[in-house]
Structure formats: C-alpha cells, structure tokens
Amino acid sequence: xxxxxxxxxxxxxxxxxxxxxxxxxxxxxxxxxxxxxxxxxxxxxxxxxxxxxxxxxxxxxxxxxxxxxxxxxxxxxxxxxxxxxxxxxxxxxxxxxxxxxxxxxxxxxxxxxxxxxxxxxxxxxxxxxxxxxxxxxxxxxxxxxxxxxxxxxxxxxxxxxxxxxxxxxxxxxxxxxxxxxxxxxxxxxxxxxxxxxxxxxxxxxxxxxxxxxxxxxxxxxxxxxxxxxxxxxxxxxxxxxxxxxxxxxxxxxxxxxxxxxxxxxxxxxxxxxxxxxxx
Amino acid sequence: xxxxxxxxxxxxxxxxxxxxxxxxxxxxxxxxxxxxxxxxxxxxxxxxxxxxxxxxxxxxxxxxxxxxxxxxxxxxxxxxxxxxxxxxxxxxxxxxxxxxxxxxxxxxxxxxxxxxxxxxxxxxxxxxxxxxxxxxxxxxxxxxxxxxxxxxxxxxxxxxxxxxxxxxxxxxxxxxxxxxxxxxxxxxxxxxxxxxxxxxxxxxxxxxxxxxxxxxxxxxxxxxxxxxxxxxxxxxxxxxxxxxxxxxxxxxxxxxxxxxxxxxxxxxxxxxxxxxxxxxxxxxxxxxxxxxxxxxxxxxxxxxxxxxxxxxxxxxxxxxxxxxxxxxxxxxxxxxxxxxxxxxxxxxxxxxxxxxxxxxxxxxxxxx
Numbered sequence: 001x002x003x004x005x006x007x008x009x010x011x012x013x014x015x016x017x018x019x020x021x022x023x024x025x026x027x028x029x030x031x032x033x034x035x036x037x038x039x040x041x042x043x044x045x046x047x048x049x050x051x052x053x054x055x056x057x058x059x060x061x062x063x064x065x066x067x068x069x070x071x072x073x074x075x076x077x078x079x080x081x082x083x084x085x086x087x088x089x090x091x092x093x094x095x096x097x098x099x100x101x102x103x104x105x106x107x108x109x110x111x112x113x114x115x116x117x118x119x120x121x122x123x124x125x126x127x128x129x130x131x132x133x134x135x136x137x138x139x140x141x142x143x144x145x146x147x148x149x150x151x152x153x154x155x156x157x158x159x160x161x162x163x164x165x166x167x168x169x170x171x172x173x174x175x176x177x178x179x180x181x182x183x184x185x186x187x188x189x190x191x192x193x194x195x196x197x198x199x200x201x202x203x204x205x206x207x208x209x210x211x212x213x214x215x216x217x218x219x220x221x222x223x224x225x226x227x228x229x230x231x232x233x234x235x236x237x238x239x240x241x242x243x244x245x246x247x248x249x250x251x252x253x254x255x256x257x258x259x260x261x262x263x264x265x266x267x268x269x270x271x272x273x274x275x276x277x278x279x
Numbered sequence: 280x281x282x283x284x285x286x287x288x289x290x291x292x293x294x295x296x297x298x299x300x301x302x303x304x305x306x307x308x309x310x311x312x313x314x315x316x317x318x319x320x321x322x323x324x325x326x327x328x329x330x331x332x333x334x335x336x337x338x339x340x341x342x343x344x345x346x347x348x349x350x351x352x353x354x355x356x357x358x359x360x361x362x363x364x365x366x367x368x369x370x371x372x373x374x375x376x377x378x379x380x381x382x383x384x385x386x387x388x389x390x391x392x393x394x395x396x397x398x399x400x401x402x403x404x405x406x407x408x409x410x411x412x413x414x415x416x417x418x419x420x421x422x423x424x425x426x427x428x429x430x431x432x433x434x435x436x437x438x439x440x441x442x443x444x445x446x447x448x449x450x451x452x453x454x455x456x457x458x459x460x461x462x463x464x465x466x467x468x469x470x471x472x473x474x475x476x477x478x479x480x481x482x483x484x485x486x487x488x489x490x491x492x493x494x495x496x497x498x499x500x501x502x503x504x505x506x507x508x509x510x511x512x513x514x515x516x517x518x519x520x521x522x523x524x525x526x527x528x529x530x531x532x533x534x535x536x537x538x539x540x541x542x543x544x545x546x547x548x549x550x551x552x553x554x555x556x557x558x559x560x561x562x563x564x565x566x567x568x569x570x571x572x573x574x575x576x577x578x579x580x581x582x583x584x585x586x587x588x589x590x591x592x593x594x595x596x597x598x599x600x601x602x603x604x605x606x607x608x609x610x611x612x613x614x615x616x617x618x619x620x621x622x623x624x625x626x627x628x629x630x631x632x633x634x635x636x637x638x639x640x641x642x643x644x645x646x647x
Contacts, residue, residue, distance in 0.1 A: 053640070053643070056644075057647065060647070114518070114522070118524060119463075119522070119523060119524045120522055141508045141524070219511060220511075223509060224508060224509025224510065224511070224647075225504075225508070225509065225646060225647060227643060227646075227647030232643070235469070235639065238370040238371065238372035238373060239370060239371060239372065239635065239639055240635055240639050240640060241371055241375060241397070241635075241636065242640075243372075
C-alpha cells in the first residue's frame with residue numbers, strides 16, 4: 001500500500017529537524033554575528049570597501065581557486081578519459097590508485113611535498129647533483145607550492161564526476177560520428193566533449209567550492225605569504241577575537257557559492273550535474 | 280555516584296597498569312567490560328571534568344607527559360585529585376567560546392600572560408586566589424589578577440654555522456641584514472616576537488620596546504620579505520631549520536637546545552636579544568574543579584615542579600629559587616639566568632593583551 005505524501009513527510013521530519021537545528025542554526029548564528037559584532041549594522045561588510053588587506057585576501061583566494069580548478073579539471077579529465085578507455089583489470093587498478101590518493105590525509109601530502117620539492121628536497125638535490133641547476137628552485141613556500149599541493153589534492157575530486165559522466169555516454173554516438181566522416185578531433189570536440197559537459201561542470205563546482213575553504217595547504221606550503229580566506233577567518237576567530245570580521249568573511253564565502261550555483265543554474269539544470277533525474 | 284567514581288578509579292588504575300605492562304590485555308579488557316567502559320576512551324584519559332579532578336587544557340604531545348610527571352604527580356599525591364588533560368590548544372577564541380557557551384570543561388589553561396589581560400578584561404576568567412598562590416614565586420610584574428606566569432618561553436634565532444663561516448650573526452640587526460648575511464630567514468607568522476625582533480634590529484633599546492611602534496617594525500619586516508618565510512607552529516620552525524630551508528630562523532627559545540643537539544651543533548642558538556615570553560596559567564570562568572585549581576597552580580610554582588618542567592620541556596622556571604638551584608650546564612639555556620638576563624628583553628603582556636588584534640592584522644597584511 002502506498003502511503004500518502006503527508007505521512008512521507010512525517011517520516012522525514014526528524015531528519016529535517018536535525019538538519020535545521022544542527023546546520024541552519026549555526027549558519028544563521030554566523031550571519032547574525034556578522035551584523036551585530038562588534039556593533040549592530042553593516043560595519044563589517046563596509047570593511048570590504050575600506051580595507052586593502054581584505055580585498056587582497058579575497059583576490060588571492062579567488063585567483064588560487066580558479067587556477068587550481070582549471071588544472072584539476074584538465075588533469076582530472078585526462079585521467080578519467082584514460083580510465084574509461086582502459087580494459088577491465090587495468091581500469092580497476094586505476095580506480096584503486098585514485099582512491100588511495102583520495103584517502104591520504106592532507107597533512108601527510110603536505111609534508112611529502114616538502115620532502116620532495118623543498119629547498120633540499122629530493123628533486124632539487126637530484127637536479128643539483130646532475131648539474132642541471134646551480135641553485136635550488138623555489139617550488140615550495142610560495143604560491144606555486146600552494147597550487148601544486150592543492151591541485152594534487154583536488155584531482156580525485158575532479159576525476160570521479162567526469163568519470164561517471166563519461167561512463168554514461170553511449171559509445172555508438174562516437175562510432176556514428178566517425179562513420180559519417182568526422183575526424184577524431186572533430187568527434188572529440190563536437191560530440192564527446194559536449195556530452196561530458198555535465199561532468200565537467202560538476203567537477204569544477206565541487207573543486208572550486210572545496211578550494212575556497214582550504215586551510216592547511218596554503219598555510220604550510222605558502223610559507224605564510226599566501227594568505228587565503230579560511231586561514232584569515234581562523235586567525236580572526238582564535239587569535240584576534242574579531243568574530244564580526246570572521247563571520248562577515250564566512251558569509252561572503254557562503255553567498256559567493258550560492259551565487260555561483262545560481263549562475264550555473266541559468267545555463268544548465270543543476271540536477272543533471274549532480275546526477276539527478278534526467279529529462 | 281560513589282560507585283561510578285570507584286569504577287572510574289579502578290579502571291584508571293587498570294589502564295595505568297596495562298600501559299605499564301603490569302596487567303594483561305585480556306584482564307584489562309574484561310575490567311573495562313565489567314565497568315561498561317570503552318577501553319579506548321579510558322586509555323585516552325578522556326573524561327568530562329568533574330569536581331573530582333583537575334583538567335588542564337594545553338597543547339598535548341610531550342607537554343602532556345611533562346606536566347603530568349612534573350606537576351600532576353605531586354599534586355595528586357598531596358590532594359588525591361587526579362590531573363587530566365584536554366590537548367586541543369587553549370587559544371583565546373576557544374576559551375571565549377567555551378565560557379560563552381556555558382559548558383566549561385577545563386580548569387586551567389596553559390596559555391600566555393597576554394591572554395590573561397585580554398580575557399580577564401572581558402570577564403571570561405576567574406581571578407586568581409593569591410592567598411593560595413604565591414606572587415613572589417614569579418618574575419616581577421608577571422603575577423596579574425587573572426593569570427600568573429609559571430614558566431618562560433621565548434623567541435630567539437638560530438643560524439647555520441656552515442652558511443656563515445667568516446663570522447656569525449649575533450643580534451637581530453644581523454638577522455635583518457640580508458646584505459651582510461645572505462640567505463633565507465624564518466619568522467613567526469602571527470606577529471608576536473617578530474615585531475620586537477624587528478624593532479631591536481632597528482635600534483630600539485631592549486627595555487624601551489613598549490608600546491611597540493607597529494609601523495616602524497612592519498617597515499623593517501617588509502624590507503626583508505623577499506628573503507623570509509613564516510612559520511605558524513614550533514614544529515614547523517624546527518623543520519625549516521633542520522631541513523635546511525633557512526640559513527637563520529626564529530625559534531621558540533626552549534626548543535633551541537634540542538635542535539643544537541639534533542644537528543650536532545651545526546645550527547646554533549643566539550640568546551642575545553632573545554625575548555622572554557611569560558607562559559601563564561589562567562582559569563576559565565566557572566571552571567568545574569572550583570577552588571582546587573588554585574592549589575594546583577601553587578604546586579606548579581614549587582621548586583621541584585619548576586626544575587622538572589625545565590628538564591622535560593626546556594621552559595625556564597619563573598620561581599627565583601628554582602633558577603638559583605639550576606645546574607651550571609643548564610644556565611645558558613635558561614632565558615632568565617644571571618648570565619642571560621642582561622642580554623634579553625621581557626615581553627609586556629599588558630600591551631599585547633590590549634593590542635593583539637591591531638598588531639596581528641597589521642603583520643598579516645604586510646607579509647601576505
């Protein structure tokens with residue numbers, strides 16, 4: 001027997017309350033702090049206009065996130081492409097490697113990068129021993145280091161949605177294109193790539209949004225000079241006790257992400273991107 | 280209630296015996312089963328603060344063992360009250376959040392004296408009871424209403440002896456002189472200590488540092504920005520030095536000795552113009568253990584506790600009697616020893632308690 005819609009909602013109600021209480025509650029609290037601490041009003045938001053530092057931090061965050069997203073998605077696309085076209089056992093090995101990399105903790109990765117690419121790291125000492133370079137290359141403790149660390153962390157996040165999108169493509173459309181005289185490049189650019197677009201958009205969104213909140217990698221690999229918004233928020237909460245500024249920046253991030261989702265939704269159906277029902 | 284406490288104590292003794300290898304794993308697990316406790320939580324010493332214990336909030340790691348052996352053991356012997364730890368790091372924001380939430384689970388924080396100034400003013404701390412705690416057993420001026428300095432740490436710098444064979448850097452002025460001493464440096468990224476170092480490099484007398492001239496310090500710091508990287512934790516500062524990322528690096532002074540030993544003297548600590556920082560005990564408002572925490576702080580001031588903490592963590596005692604009893608070989612590494620005292624600067628917790636936000640944000644704006 002089918003339950004009427006109403007009782008269905010009743011079953012979901014406890015979870016809705018849980019989400020409302022544990023998720024919306026704190027978010028509203030943060031929004032509230034952003035307009036009440038230290039004084040009621042929009043003083044915290046006005047800082048965005050008056051403070052060069054805040055604007056620079058937001059700009060650094062945006063720049064690093066956009067570059068990282070671009071590289072992660074391009075690399076992720078290539079890896080997903082190779083995975084989709086690999087034979088069964090090879091494909092499962094590739095998925096396995098990808099997942100292992102996915103599960104390595106961010107701290108371990110960060111310190112591994114320092115060992116590999118640091119001033120006296122394996123790569124620099126190797127190149128020096130071979131006589132290719134005379135002074136160590138500054139891979140780490142700068143924006144390049146942050147980008148390397150972040151792209152490495154984000155590639156698996158980019159691969160998975162693109163891989164899923166590629167798997168659902170009917171291989172016969174590619175054959176059809178080739179049999180009608182399309183070249184390999186034409187088939188890729190005009191048939192394959194457009195069909196994987198939902199995967200690319202999903203990957204970009206996921207990677208970009210996760211990037212916005214990055215803390216450990218910029219803090220360590222940036223050598224203190226690449227200050228992104230998450231670290232700045234943490235300093236304002238824990239050390240300088242300017243919770244109003246911190247809450248305002250958190251609110252900016254939240255609204256930024258929501259605006260991004262809204263923009264995307266103008267161009268495509270978001271439910272397709274996130275694997276919802278296709279129409 | 281008594282039964283629960285009895286079981287808790289039995290279990291803790293069991294856990295200690297098990298960890299010391301005096302009890303078999305199986306017997307211990309059986310004991311846990313009887314008491315209805317998960318062994319992991321007992322082993323971790325995880326328990327909510329109750330009136331029957333004192334919870335110290337610190338940074339964990341070695342610091343936990345050292346505080347337990349140096350202060351906890353004596354305190355428990357005297358009072359019967361066990362010492363437990365919360366190792367999540369008592370930063371100002373976390374203390375404020377805990378007190379504001381009304382759910383206070385820590386009795387004493389291993390924090391900075393400037394935290395006592397900042398959080399005391401906003402009503403987040405208990406005033407110390409100076410009928411139990413002794414004001415004379417610390418450095419002059421470091422016994423405040425809401426906190427007292429128990430140990431000193433500090434900021435000093437280390438240099439690579441191989442990078443500078445023709446003459447070693449000996450002052451902050453040398454540290455900031457990239458022409459005379461080329462190479463990458465490291466500074467603490469949250470302003471503290473870095474600002475004082477810059478001012479001393481710029482010629483400010485070590486006892487005329489406060490109030491800090493932030494703009495002047497920032498100017499000096501930005502001048503060597505291209506040759507500087509910044510650390511956020513003691514282990515990061517340590518790694519930057521021993522991995523050869525820097526030729527000169529600021530460190531927490533108490534860690535200098537172990538880096539010298541670890542690198543067989545390749546990196547040397549410079550105590551000239553080191554900045555002594557008062558590490559302080561502060562009590563969050565409404566702490567669960569009540570007034571007993573004052574006895575704990577008094578125990579931490581005792582000579583044996585102070586000397587043990589120095590041996591274990593390298594933190595300099597504040598009790599003058601403990602300094603006097605220190606072995607000759609330890610004197611150079613004790614920041615306020617008779618030999619070091621004329622060279623070092625003393626931090627002003629009141630200035631930092633009132634100006635942390637301005638100083639940290641100006642510094643972050645300059646280095647990022």
